[in-house]
Each structure stands twice: as C-alpha cells, then as structure tokens.
Amino acid sequence: MSKAPVRVAVTGAAGQIGYSLLFRIASGEMLGKDQPVILQLLDLPQAQKAVKGVMMELEDCAFPLLAGMIATDDPNVAFKDAQVALLVGARPRGPGMERKDLLTENAKIFTVQGAAIGQYAAPDCKVLVVGNPCNTNAYIAMKTAEKYGRVPAKNFTGMLRLDHNRALSQLAAKSGRAVSSLKSLVVWGNHSPTMYADYRFVTSNGDAVKSLINDEAWNRDVFLPTVGKRGAAIIEARGLSSAASAANAAIDHIRDWVLGSNGEWVTMGVPSDGSYGIPEGIIYGFPVTTENGEYKIIQGLDIDAFSRERMTNTLNELLEEREGVKDLLG
Numbered sequence: 495m496s497k498a499p500v501r502v503a504v505t506g507a508a509g510q511i512g513y514s515l516l517f518r519i520a521s522g523e524m525l526g527k528d529q530p531v532i533l534q535l536l537d538l539p540q541a542q543k544a545v546k547g548v549m550m551e552l553e554d555c556a557f558p559l560l561a562g563m564i565a566t567d568d569p570n571v572a573f574k575d576a577q578v579a580l581l582v583g584a585r586p587r588g589p590g591m592e593r594k595d596l597l598t599e600n601a602k603i604f605t606v607q608g609a610a611i612g613q614y615a616a617p618d619c620k621v622l623v624v625g626n627p628c629n630t631n632a633y634i635a636m637k638t639a640e641k642y643g644r645v646p647a648k649n650f651t652g653m654l655r656l657d658h659n660r661a662l663s664q665l666a667a668k669s670g671r672a673v674s675s676l677k678s679l680v681v682w683g684n685h686s687p688t689m690y691a692d693y694r695f696v697t698s699n700g701d702a703v704k705s706l707i708n709d710e711a712w713n714r715d716v717f718l719p720t721v722g723k724r725g726a727a728i729i730e731a732r733g734l735s736s737a738a739s740a741a742n743a744a745i746d747h748i749r750d751w752v753l754g755s756n757g758e759w760v761t762m763g764v765p766s767d768g769s770y771g772i773p774e775g776i777i778y779g780f781p782v783t784t785e786n787g788e789y790k791i792i793q794g795l796d797i798d799a800f801s802r803e804r805m806t807n808t809l810n811e812l813l814e815e816r817e818g819v820k821d822l823l824g
C-alpha cells in the first residue's frame with residue numbers, strides 16, 4: 495500500500511533557492527522515492543504570480559510522488575498540518591554585507607512564521623531555517639512557537655550543512671581522497687565567517703586526514719577562511735547568493751534527519767542542550783547522528799585550546815545576535 499503523503503511547507507517558494515529545491519523534493523530526493531508529498535508554498539503577495547509559474551512547471555514534470563500543491567501568502571495556511579517546514583523566504587545579502595546585517599530586516603518574518611508553526615503545524619513538524627542569519631532566525635521561530643506548547647523546541651534547526659559540505663570538498667581536494675570516504679567532520683557554531691570547521695576527527699578509509707594533510711598553517715590560513723567566507727565568494731562571483739548548493743544542503747539536512755544518517759556524523763544547527771559548554775537553547779552547529787527521526791549530539795569530543803577559542807568566538811557572535819532580537823521576543 496502506498497504511504498500517506500507528507501505535507502512539506504516551503505517559504506520563499508518563488509525565490510532562487512525555492513527553484514532549486516522544490517523539484518528535488520517532489521522527485522523524492524528528500525523524503526524517499528516511495529514517499530508522496532504535498533507542497534504548501536508560501537511567498538509574499540507580490541510573488542504569487544511567480545509561484546503559480548513554478549507550480550505549472552512542477553505539474554509539467556508529472557512527478558509520481560507529488561500528491562498535491564497549494565500556494566498562499568498566509569503563513570497560517572502554509573504551515574497547516576505541515577510535517578516538514580523549510581523556512582527559506584527572507585532577503586539575501588548582497589556584496590559587502592555580512593549575514594548578521596540582515597538580522598533586523600528578516601527577524602520579524604520568523605516571529606510571524608514561528609507563531610504560525612506553533613499553532614497550526616503538525617506537533618512533530620521538523621523545521622529547518624535557511625533564511626539568514628539562519629541560526630538566530632531559527633532561535634526566533636523556536637522561541638515564538640514555544641509559547642503555544644505544541645511543537646517542541648528541539649524540532650527547530652538552522653542550516654550548517656552547506657558549510658559542512660563546503661568543508662568536505664575542500665578537505666577532499668587537499669587530501670586527494672574521495673569526498674565520499676571522509677567521515678566525522680564537524681562545523682561548530684554560527685552560519686557565519688566565525689563558524690569553526692573542525693577537521694581533527696576526520697578519517698578517510700581509516701586514515702586520519704589531519705595527519706595526511708599535515709599542515710597546520712593550511713588549516714588556519716586557508717581552510718578555515720575559505721569555508722567561512724565561501725558564501726561571500728559566491729556572491730562576488732555570481733552576483734547572487736548560493737542557491738543550488740543551498741537547496742542541496744537543505745535536502746541533505748532533512749533527508750538525514752528523517753531517514754537517518756546510518757551512524758555517520760552530520761552537522762546540524764540545533765538548540766543546545768548544554769553540551770560542550772554551549773548555553774542551552776542557542777542554535778549552534780553540532781556534530782550529530784540521526785536515527786528514527788531524532789538527532790543526537792555526539793558527546794565526549796576532546797576540545798583543545800585552539801578549538802575552544804574558535805567555539806567561544808562563534809558562540810559570542812550568537813549571543814550578540816540573540817541580544818539584538820530580545821525585544822522582538824517580548
């Protein structure tokens with residue numbers, strides 16, 4: 495018997511990430527090749543015509559798993575009974591801006607959407623915030639939804655997977671090993687240049703990749719800045735922020751969360767439970783494994799002085815961002 499469709503809400507459906515994302519969700523790449531989906535598409539009133547155009551193209555693909563679609567400019571409708579919510583819609587940064595420059599502009603979107611999720615989404619809805627600054631936006635949505643006591647705080651996550659994937663590619667190129675052979679990478683903290691891509695535990699076919707590379711200066715002076723500033727480098731080159739790679743990371747994040755990571759570590763921005771001294775509730779990139787729709791933070795990793803300094807630096811930025819939005823959360 496075929497499975498019941500899963501309702502997937504996607505905001506910013508008319509945007510460039512939306513255009514890379516929706517077709518892959520409808521083709522089964524996110525929730526599985528046997529899982530029908532209903533797409534619930536949210537965008538602003540002025541973008542509804544463009545959303546209709548995207549829906550026409552989705553129809554024209556005749557995806558067997560696409561069991562239905564709606565378009566709306568009303569968050570309460572878009573999130574109704576959603577079991578997965580991808581919060582993409584927000585203004586992207588342009589050249590010369592940092593992601594946190596978007597904070598005041600985008601933050602309000604996430605109070606409204608957090609309230610809609612808190613009231614109308616399925617109680618086990620899994621939420622991924624992509625719109626920047628995504629950690630703090632996820633925090634805002636989580637805190638707003640919390641007031642309704644339905645969707646648990648642990649279900650609100652931010653996207654560090656693009657940073658994780660970027661770091662994997664850089665490590666593969668430097669070590670000469672296949673990307674698929676690399677295990678146990680972590681990206682700690684904020685999706686911003688302060689993030690800490692920690693390659694100390696990475697192995698490839700049983701070999702320690704740090705020893706293979708054997709170049710601490712490369713780690714500090716090339717690897718960390720390249721991964722941290724990759725978003726800006728793409729904006730500089732494309733004139734637009736990353737889209738297909740961001741959509742790909744969103745698919746990876748939700749797929750692993752729902753279908754499991756088979757014991758592999760993946761990076762998710764999740765509300766801290768106090769692990770590694772990160773204050774509870776801060777949405778911070780942690781290494782996790784996922785199973786049966788739940789994630790678990792990897793415990794007991796050794797944090798050396800260099801790593802602690804980096805982890806504290808990115809935490810301090812998140813604390814500052816939290817301070818910047820406290821009035822919104824009342």
Ligand SMILES: NC(=O)c1ccc[n+]([C@@H]2O[C@H](COP(=O)([O-])OP(=O)(O)OC[C@H]3O[C@@H](n4cnc5c(N)ncnc54)[C@H](O)[C@@H]3O)[C@@H](O)[C@H]2O)c1
Nearest residue numbers: 506508509510511537583584585586624625626653656740
């Ligand atoms: N976390 C990450 O790794 C990552 C990666 C890439 C981009 N991003 C962020 O994702 C966001 C979207 O990027 P994009 O390139 O698709 O931008 P875009 O400008 O192409 O599209 C954004 C879409 O969101 C819509 N929108 C704006 N406000 C909305 C609201 N309140 N409700 C619903 N829809 C709304 C817009 O109308 C537009 O259609 C940006 O904030 C960008 O910085 C994050």
Ligand SMILES: O=C(O)C[C@H](O)C(=O)O
Nearest residue numbers: 587593626725726735736
């Ligand atoms: O950098 C940006 O502003 C977009 C996105 O967050 C990225 O990392 O590519």
